[in-house]
Amino acid sequence: MTVFDDLVGQDQATAVLSRAAAAAGEVVRGGRGAGMTHAWLFTGPPGAGREDAARAFAAALLCPDGGCGHCDQCHQVLIGSHPDLESVRPEGLSYSVKQTRELILRAAGAPRQGRWRVILFEGADRATESAANALLKAIEEPPPRTVWLLCAPAPDDLMITIRSRCRLVNLTTPATEAVAHVLATRDSVPWETATFAARAAQGHISRARALAMDEGVRRRREAVLSIPRSLTGVGECVSAAERLVKTAEEEAAAATAVLNESETSELRKLYGEGSTGKGLNRGLVRGGAGALKELEDRQKSRATRIKRDSLDSALLVLVSFYRDVLAMQFGAGVELANDDIRFDLDQLAKASTPEETLRRIDAIMLCRERLGLNVNPQMAVEAMMLALRP
Ligand SMILES: [Zn+2]
Numbered sequence: 463m464t465v466f467d468d469l470v471g472q473d474q475a476t477a478v479l480s481r482a483a484a485a486a487g488e489v490v491r492g493g494r495g496a497g498m499t500h501a502w503l504f505t506g507p508p509g510a511g512r513e514d515a516a517r518a519f520a521a522a523l524l525c526p527d528g529g530c531g532h533c534d535q536c537h538q539v540l541i542g543s544h545p546d547l548e549s550v551r552p553e554g555l556s557y558s559v560k561q562t563r564e565l566i567l568r569a570a571g572a573p574r575q576g577r578w579r580v581i582l583f584e585g586a587d588r589a590t591e592s593a594a595n596a597l598l599k600a601i602e603e604p605p606p607r608t609v610w611l612l613c614a615p616a617p618d619d620l621m622i623t624i625r626s627r628c629r630l631v632n633l634t635t636p637a638t639e640a641v642a643h644v645l646a647t648r649d650s651v652p653w654e655t656a657t658f659a660a661r662a663a664q665g666h667i668s669r670a671r672a673l674a675m676d677e678g679v680r681r682r683r684e685a686v687l688s689i690p691r692s693l694t695g696v697g698e699c700v701s702a703a704e705r706l707v708k709t710a711e712e713e714a715a716a717a718t719a720v721l722n723e724s725e726t727s728e729l730r731k732l733y734g735e736g737s738t739g740k741g742l743n744r745g746l747v748r749g750g751a752g753a754l755k756e757l758e759d760r761q762k763s764r765a766t767r768i769k770r771d772s773l774d775s776a777l778l779v780l781v782s783f784y785r786d787v788l789a790m791q792f793g794a795g796v797e798l799a800n801d802d803i804r805f806d807l808d809q810l811a812k813a814s815t816p817e818e819t820l821r822r823i824d825a826i827m828l829c830r831e832r833l834g835l836n837v838n839p840q841m842a843v844e845a846m847m848l849a850l851r852p
Contacts, residue, residue, distance in 0.1 A: 651674045
Protein backbone atom coordinates (compact mmCIF):
# COMPACT_ATOMS: atom_id res chain seq x y z
CA MET A 463 0.00 0.00 0.00
CA THR A 464 1.15 3.53 -0.72
CA VAL A 465 -0.35 7.00 -0.33
CA PHE A 466 -0.97 7.03 -4.08
CA ASP A 467 -3.43 4.13 -3.91
CA ASP A 468 -6.28 6.49 -3.16
CA LEU A 469 -5.82 8.45 -6.39
CA VAL A 470 -8.44 6.80 -8.53
CA GLY A 471 -7.99 6.63 -12.29
CA GLN A 472 -4.86 8.82 -12.21
CA ASP A 473 -2.26 6.32 -13.38
CA GLN A 474 -0.22 8.81 -15.36
CA ALA A 475 0.01 11.37 -12.55
CA THR A 476 0.79 8.63 -10.04
CA ALA A 477 3.67 7.34 -12.16
CA VAL A 478 5.19 10.84 -12.44
CA LEU A 479 4.80 11.57 -8.74
CA SER A 480 6.18 8.22 -7.56
CA ARG A 481 9.29 8.73 -9.70
CA ALA A 482 9.73 12.25 -8.36
CA ALA A 483 9.31 11.05 -4.77
CA ALA A 484 12.03 8.45 -5.32
CA ALA A 485 14.31 11.16 -6.72
CA ALA A 486 13.52 13.36 -3.72
CA GLY A 487 14.53 10.50 -1.42
CA GLU A 488 17.87 10.32 -3.22
CA VAL A 489 18.44 14.03 -2.59
CA VAL A 490 17.76 13.55 1.12
CA ARG A 491 20.33 10.76 1.18
CA GLY A 492 22.86 13.09 -0.42
CA GLY A 493 22.44 12.00 -4.02
CA ARG A 494 21.65 14.07 -7.10
CA GLY A 495 18.04 13.04 -7.43
CA ALA A 496 17.57 13.90 -11.09
CA GLY A 497 13.91 14.53 -11.81
CA MET A 498 13.09 16.28 -8.54
CA THR A 499 11.52 19.72 -9.01
CA HIS A 500 10.85 22.47 -6.48
CA ALA A 501 7.58 23.74 -7.93
CA TRP A 502 4.63 21.66 -9.02
CA LEU A 503 1.27 22.62 -10.43
CA PHE A 504 -1.68 20.25 -9.95
CA THR A 505 -4.58 20.91 -12.29
CA GLY A 506 -7.83 19.19 -13.15
CA PRO A 507 -11.61 19.53 -12.85
CA PRO A 508 -13.28 19.77 -9.42
CA GLY A 509 -13.51 16.37 -7.79
CA ALA A 510 -10.64 14.88 -9.78
CA GLY A 511 -8.60 15.17 -6.60
CA ARG A 512 -6.01 17.92 -7.21
CA GLU A 513 -5.57 18.50 -3.49
CA ASP A 514 -5.60 14.77 -2.72
CA ALA A 515 -2.85 14.19 -5.27
CA ALA A 516 -0.80 17.08 -3.91
CA ARG A 517 -1.27 15.83 -0.36
CA ALA A 518 -0.28 12.28 -1.32
CA PHE A 519 2.86 13.67 -2.96
CA ALA A 520 3.60 15.69 0.19
CA ALA A 521 3.36 12.47 2.21
CA ALA A 522 5.66 10.72 -0.25
CA LEU A 523 8.23 13.52 0.20
CA LEU A 524 8.02 13.55 3.99
CA CYS A 525 7.79 9.80 4.64
CA PRO A 526 11.13 7.97 5.01
CA ASP A 527 9.67 5.18 2.87
CA GLY A 528 8.46 7.35 0.03
CA GLY A 529 4.82 7.42 1.10
CA CYS A 530 4.11 4.05 2.74
CA GLY A 531 0.66 5.25 3.83
CA HIS A 532 0.78 3.89 7.37
CA CYS A 533 3.69 5.48 9.27
CA ASP A 534 3.35 8.50 11.57
CA GLN A 535 4.74 10.87 8.93
CA CYS A 536 2.21 9.80 6.32
CA HIS A 537 -0.57 9.92 8.86
CA GLN A 538 0.33 13.44 10.00
CA VAL A 539 0.42 14.67 6.42
CA LEU A 540 -2.96 13.15 5.65
CA ILE A 541 -4.65 14.71 8.68
CA GLY A 542 -2.82 18.00 8.13
CA SER A 543 -0.71 18.16 11.30
CA HIS A 544 2.78 17.48 9.94
CA PRO A 545 5.24 20.19 11.09
CA ASP A 546 6.93 20.36 7.68
CA LEU A 547 3.75 20.69 5.69
CA GLU A 548 2.20 24.11 5.34
CA SER A 549 -1.27 23.92 3.87
CA VAL A 550 -2.80 27.08 2.48
CA ARG A 551 -6.30 27.54 1.27
CA PRO A 552 -7.52 31.06 0.50
CA GLU A 553 -10.57 31.61 2.69
CA GLY A 554 -11.88 34.64 0.84
CA LEU A 555 -12.06 35.38 -2.84
CA SER A 556 -8.42 36.25 -3.21
CA TYR A 557 -5.07 35.73 -1.55
CA SER A 558 -3.27 38.96 -0.66
CA VAL A 559 0.35 39.95 -1.12
CA LYS A 560 0.73 40.28 2.66
CA GLN A 561 -0.46 36.72 3.24
CA THR A 562 1.80 35.49 0.45
CA ARG A 563 4.88 37.23 1.87
CA GLU A 564 4.26 35.71 5.30
CA LEU A 565 3.86 32.34 3.69
CA ILE A 566 7.10 32.71 1.75
CA LEU A 567 8.95 33.55 4.96
CA ARG A 568 7.62 30.42 6.61
CA ALA A 569 8.42 28.40 3.50
CA ALA A 570 12.05 29.48 3.60
CA GLY A 571 12.79 27.75 6.91
CA ALA A 572 14.79 24.55 7.03
CA PRO A 573 12.75 21.35 7.34
CA ARG A 574 12.20 20.54 10.99
CA GLN A 575 12.47 16.84 10.44
CA GLY A 576 15.32 16.96 7.99
CA ARG A 577 13.58 16.04 4.75
CA TRP A 578 11.58 18.76 2.99
CA ARG A 579 9.53 21.80 3.72
CA VAL A 580 6.35 21.40 1.67
CA ILE A 581 3.90 24.18 0.89
CA LEU A 582 0.55 23.00 -0.41
CA PHE A 583 -1.18 26.01 -1.95
CA GLU A 584 -4.78 25.21 -2.82
CA GLY A 585 -6.62 27.67 -5.03
CA ALA A 586 -3.39 29.24 -6.27
CA ASP A 587 -5.49 30.82 -9.01
CA ARG A 588 -6.91 33.11 -6.36
CA ALA A 589 -3.63 34.86 -5.60
CA THR A 590 -3.90 38.56 -6.48
CA GLU A 591 -1.51 39.87 -9.12
CA SER A 592 0.93 41.30 -6.61
CA ALA A 593 0.67 38.16 -4.52
CA ALA A 594 1.42 36.12 -7.62
CA ASN A 595 4.50 38.25 -8.27
CA ALA A 596 5.75 37.61 -4.74
CA LEU A 597 5.09 33.91 -5.26
CA LEU A 598 6.99 33.96 -8.53
CA LYS A 599 10.12 35.27 -6.80
CA ALA A 600 9.88 32.51 -4.20
CA ILE A 601 9.56 29.86 -6.87
CA GLU A 602 12.39 31.30 -8.98
CA GLU A 603 14.90 31.04 -6.16
CA PRO A 604 13.73 28.21 -3.94
CA PRO A 605 15.60 27.32 -0.75
CA PRO A 606 17.28 23.95 -1.37
CA ARG A 607 14.75 21.92 0.62
CA THR A 608 11.50 23.75 -0.07
CA VAL A 609 8.89 22.30 -2.41
CA TRP A 610 5.85 24.23 -3.65
CA LEU A 611 2.72 22.34 -4.62
CA LEU A 612 0.24 24.67 -6.30
CA CYS A 613 -3.31 23.63 -7.13
CA ALA A 614 -5.55 25.34 -9.69
CA PRO A 615 -8.36 24.25 -12.03
CA ALA A 616 -6.30 24.83 -15.18
CA PRO A 617 -2.75 25.95 -16.10
CA ASP A 618 -4.18 29.08 -17.72
CA ASP A 619 -5.44 30.23 -14.33
CA LEU A 620 -1.89 31.17 -13.36
CA MET A 621 0.50 33.76 -14.79
CA ILE A 622 2.58 32.22 -17.52
CA THR A 623 5.77 33.13 -15.63
CA ILE A 624 4.69 30.98 -12.69
CA ARG A 625 3.26 28.24 -14.85
CA SER A 626 6.43 27.88 -16.85
CA ARG A 627 8.48 27.28 -13.71
CA CYS A 628 6.23 24.51 -12.44
CA ARG A 629 6.13 20.91 -13.44
CA LEU A 630 2.56 20.17 -14.48
CA VAL A 631 0.51 17.28 -13.09
CA ASN A 632 -2.83 17.11 -14.84
CA LEU A 633 -5.58 15.08 -13.21
CA THR A 634 -8.59 13.86 -15.12
CA THR A 635 -12.13 13.02 -14.06
CA PRO A 636 -12.06 9.31 -13.28
CA ALA A 637 -14.58 7.11 -15.10
CA THR A 638 -17.69 5.95 -13.23
CA GLU A 639 -16.46 2.38 -13.60
CA ALA A 640 -13.11 3.15 -11.92
CA VAL A 641 -14.76 4.96 -9.01
CA ALA A 642 -17.28 2.14 -8.51
CA HIS A 643 -14.47 -0.41 -8.58
CA VAL A 644 -12.61 1.35 -5.77
CA LEU A 645 -15.72 1.64 -3.63
CA ALA A 646 -16.50 -2.03 -4.14
CA THR A 647 -12.99 -3.40 -3.54
CA ARG A 648 -11.53 -1.02 -0.99
CA ASP A 649 -14.61 0.03 0.94
CA SER A 650 -16.54 -3.24 0.54
CA VAL A 651 -19.58 -1.42 -0.84
CA PRO A 652 -22.07 -3.71 -2.65
CA TRP A 653 -21.62 -3.36 -6.43
CA GLU A 654 -25.07 -1.93 -7.06
CA THR A 655 -24.63 0.80 -4.44
CA ALA A 656 -21.11 1.47 -5.71
CA THR A 657 -22.23 2.07 -9.30
CA PHE A 658 -25.16 4.20 -8.16
CA ALA A 659 -22.86 6.36 -5.99
CA ALA A 660 -20.16 6.64 -8.65
CA ARG A 661 -22.69 7.70 -11.26
CA ALA A 662 -24.44 10.18 -8.99
CA ALA A 663 -21.11 11.74 -7.96
CA GLN A 664 -19.94 12.05 -11.59
CA GLY A 665 -16.37 10.98 -10.93
CA HIS A 666 -16.05 12.94 -7.70
CA ILE A 667 -14.47 10.22 -5.59
CA SER A 668 -14.93 11.58 -2.08
CA ARG A 669 -18.52 12.50 -2.81
CA ALA A 670 -19.12 9.02 -4.25
CA ARG A 671 -17.70 7.45 -1.12
CA ALA A 672 -19.90 9.62 1.08
CA LEU A 673 -22.98 8.71 -0.98
CA ALA A 674 -22.18 5.02 -0.78
CA MET A 675 -21.39 4.86 2.90
CA ASP A 676 -23.53 7.51 4.53
CA GLU A 677 -27.27 7.22 4.66
CA GLY A 678 -27.55 10.91 5.69
CA VAL A 679 -25.74 12.04 2.54
CA ARG A 680 -28.07 9.96 0.35
CA ARG A 681 -31.09 11.39 2.13
CA ARG A 682 -29.88 14.96 1.58
CA ARG A 683 -29.26 14.26 -2.10
CA GLU A 684 -32.81 12.98 -2.45
CA ALA A 685 -34.10 16.10 -0.72
CA VAL A 686 -32.27 18.29 -3.24
CA LEU A 687 -33.48 16.24 -6.21
CA SER A 688 -37.09 16.50 -5.05
CA ILE A 689 -36.93 20.29 -5.31
CA PRO A 690 -37.65 20.77 -9.04
CA ARG A 691 -41.02 19.04 -8.90
CA SER A 692 -42.02 20.95 -5.76
CA LEU A 693 -41.75 24.41 -7.32
CA THR A 694 -45.42 24.91 -8.12
CA GLY A 695 -45.86 28.47 -6.81
CA VAL A 696 -44.07 31.42 -5.22
CA GLY A 697 -44.68 30.18 -1.67
CA GLU A 698 -43.27 26.78 -2.59
CA CYS A 699 -40.16 28.44 -4.04
CA VAL A 700 -39.54 30.33 -0.81
CA SER A 701 -39.92 27.24 1.33
CA ALA A 702 -37.78 25.16 -1.06
CA ALA A 703 -35.05 27.78 -0.66
CA GLU A 704 -35.35 27.52 3.11
CA ARG A 705 -35.12 23.75 2.90
CA LEU A 706 -32.08 23.83 0.66
CA VAL A 707 -30.18 26.26 2.87
CA LYS A 708 -31.08 24.22 5.93
CA THR A 709 -30.05 20.94 4.29
CA ALA A 710 -26.66 22.44 3.43
CA GLU A 711 -26.25 23.64 7.00
CA GLU A 712 -27.04 20.16 8.33
CA GLU A 713 -24.54 18.59 5.98
CA ALA A 714 -21.90 21.11 7.03
CA ALA A 715 -22.58 20.50 10.71
CA ALA A 716 -22.24 16.73 10.23
CA ALA A 717 -18.97 17.05 8.27
CA THR A 718 -17.52 19.55 10.72
CA ALA A 719 -18.33 17.40 13.75
CA VAL A 720 -16.56 14.35 12.32
CA LEU A 721 -13.43 16.31 11.36
CA ASN A 722 -13.22 18.21 14.64
CA GLU A 723 -13.56 15.15 16.77
CA SER A 724 -10.81 13.13 15.13
CA GLU A 725 -8.41 16.09 15.00
CA THR A 726 -8.94 17.00 18.60
CA SER A 727 -8.35 13.47 19.82
CA GLU A 728 -5.25 13.20 17.56
CA LEU A 729 -3.86 16.35 19.05
CA ARG A 730 -4.56 15.17 22.58
CA LYS A 731 -2.82 11.90 21.89
CA LEU A 732 0.11 13.83 20.46
CA TYR A 733 0.38 15.79 23.69
CA GLY A 734 0.09 12.73 25.84
CA GLU A 735 -3.44 12.69 27.08
CA GLY A 736 -5.47 9.50 27.09
CA SER A 737 -8.57 9.72 24.92
CA THR A 738 -10.80 8.98 27.92
CA GLY A 739 -9.60 11.94 30.01
CA LYS A 740 -12.21 14.47 30.99
CA GLY A 741 -11.55 18.20 30.68
CA LEU A 742 -9.65 19.13 27.54
CA ASN A 743 -6.61 20.76 29.06
CA ARG A 744 -5.95 18.65 32.08
CA GLY A 745 -3.13 16.19 31.61
CA LEU A 746 -1.78 17.81 28.44
CA VAL A 747 1.96 18.38 28.44
CA ARG A 748 3.30 21.91 28.03
CA GLY A 749 2.21 23.60 24.82
CA GLY A 750 -0.80 21.36 24.47
CA ALA A 751 -3.36 23.93 25.57
CA GLY A 752 -2.03 26.55 23.12
CA ALA A 753 -2.05 24.06 20.27
CA LEU A 754 -5.59 23.08 21.18
CA LYS A 755 -6.73 26.70 21.11
CA GLU A 756 -5.10 27.19 17.71
CA LEU A 757 -6.82 24.06 16.44
CA GLU A 758 -10.20 25.33 17.66
CA ASP A 759 -9.71 28.63 15.84
CA ARG A 760 -8.82 26.78 12.68
CA GLN A 761 -11.87 24.57 13.08
CA LYS A 762 -14.13 27.59 13.44
CA SER A 763 -13.03 29.22 10.20
CA ARG A 764 -13.23 25.87 8.47
CA ALA A 765 -16.85 25.45 9.63
CA THR A 766 -17.76 28.65 7.78
CA ARG A 767 -16.09 27.43 4.63
CA ILE A 768 -17.71 24.00 4.82
CA LYS A 769 -21.13 25.61 5.12
CA ARG A 770 -20.53 27.52 1.90
CA ASP A 771 -19.13 24.44 0.16
CA SER A 772 -22.11 22.30 1.20
CA LEU A 773 -24.57 24.73 -0.29
CA ASP A 774 -22.50 24.85 -3.44
CA SER A 775 -22.45 21.07 -3.75
CA ALA A 776 -26.23 20.98 -3.27
CA LEU A 777 -26.46 23.43 -6.18
CA LEU A 778 -24.25 21.17 -8.24
CA VAL A 779 -26.67 18.30 -7.60
CA LEU A 780 -29.42 20.54 -8.97
CA VAL A 781 -27.28 21.34 -12.01
CA SER A 782 -26.82 17.61 -12.60
CA PHE A 783 -30.62 17.21 -12.53
CA TYR A 784 -31.17 19.80 -15.27
CA ARG A 785 -28.20 18.54 -17.25
CA ASP A 786 -29.82 15.11 -17.27
CA VAL A 787 -33.09 16.71 -18.41
CA LEU A 788 -31.22 18.46 -21.22
CA ALA A 789 -29.53 15.22 -22.26
CA MET A 790 -32.95 13.58 -22.52
CA GLN A 791 -34.37 16.49 -24.48
CA PHE A 792 -31.56 16.18 -26.98
CA GLY A 793 -31.82 12.40 -26.98
CA ALA A 794 -28.11 12.19 -26.18
CA GLY A 795 -27.32 8.63 -25.18
CA VAL A 796 -25.02 9.68 -22.36
CA GLU A 797 -24.91 8.26 -18.86
CA LEU A 798 -27.39 10.05 -16.58
CA ALA A 799 -26.08 11.14 -13.19
CA ASN A 800 -29.52 10.71 -11.66
CA ASP A 801 -30.65 7.57 -13.39
CA ASP A 802 -32.49 6.53 -10.21
CA ILE A 803 -35.10 9.28 -10.74
CA ARG A 804 -35.45 8.79 -14.48
CA PHE A 805 -39.21 9.22 -14.23
CA ASP A 806 -38.96 12.80 -12.86
CA LEU A 807 -36.32 13.69 -15.44
CA ASP A 808 -38.43 12.33 -18.26
CA GLN A 809 -41.53 14.22 -17.13
CA LEU A 810 -39.74 17.56 -17.07
CA ALA A 811 -37.92 16.79 -20.31
CA LYS A 812 -41.30 16.39 -22.03
CA ALA A 813 -42.96 19.34 -20.32
CA SER A 814 -40.28 21.93 -21.16
CA THR A 815 -37.95 23.00 -23.95
CA PRO A 816 -34.13 22.73 -24.07
CA GLU A 817 -34.00 26.57 -24.00
CA GLU A 818 -35.90 26.59 -20.72
CA THR A 819 -33.58 23.95 -19.28
CA LEU A 820 -30.53 25.98 -20.29
CA ARG A 821 -32.02 29.08 -18.69
CA ARG A 822 -32.52 27.12 -15.48
CA ILE A 823 -28.93 25.89 -15.47
CA ASP A 824 -27.83 29.51 -15.96
CA ALA A 825 -29.96 30.57 -12.97
CA ILE A 826 -28.22 28.00 -10.76
CA MET A 827 -24.79 29.11 -11.98
CA LEU A 828 -25.68 32.73 -11.27
CA CYS A 829 -26.75 31.75 -7.77
CA ARG A 830 -23.40 30.01 -7.19
CA GLU A 831 -21.58 33.10 -8.34
CA ARG A 832 -23.59 35.31 -6.01
CA LEU A 833 -22.95 33.02 -3.06
CA GLY A 834 -19.25 33.28 -3.87
CA LEU A 835 -19.65 37.05 -3.52
CA ASN A 836 -21.17 36.57 -0.06
CA VAL A 837 -24.75 37.46 -0.95
CA ASN A 838 -27.19 36.33 1.76
CA PRO A 839 -27.76 32.62 0.98
CA GLN A 840 -31.52 32.64 1.56
CA MET A 841 -31.96 35.60 -0.81
CA ALA A 842 -29.74 34.22 -3.54
CA VAL A 843 -31.32 30.76 -3.39
CA GLU A 844 -34.86 32.20 -3.37
CA ALA A 845 -34.18 34.19 -6.53
CA MET A 846 -32.86 31.03 -8.13
CA MET A 847 -35.89 28.94 -7.14
CA LEU A 848 -38.21 31.52 -8.70
CA ALA A 849 -36.20 31.25 -11.92
CA LEU A 850 -36.47 27.45 -11.84
CA ARG A 851 -40.26 27.51 -11.49
CA PRO A 852 -42.07 26.13 -14.54
ZN1 LIG B 1 4.97 6.64 5.47
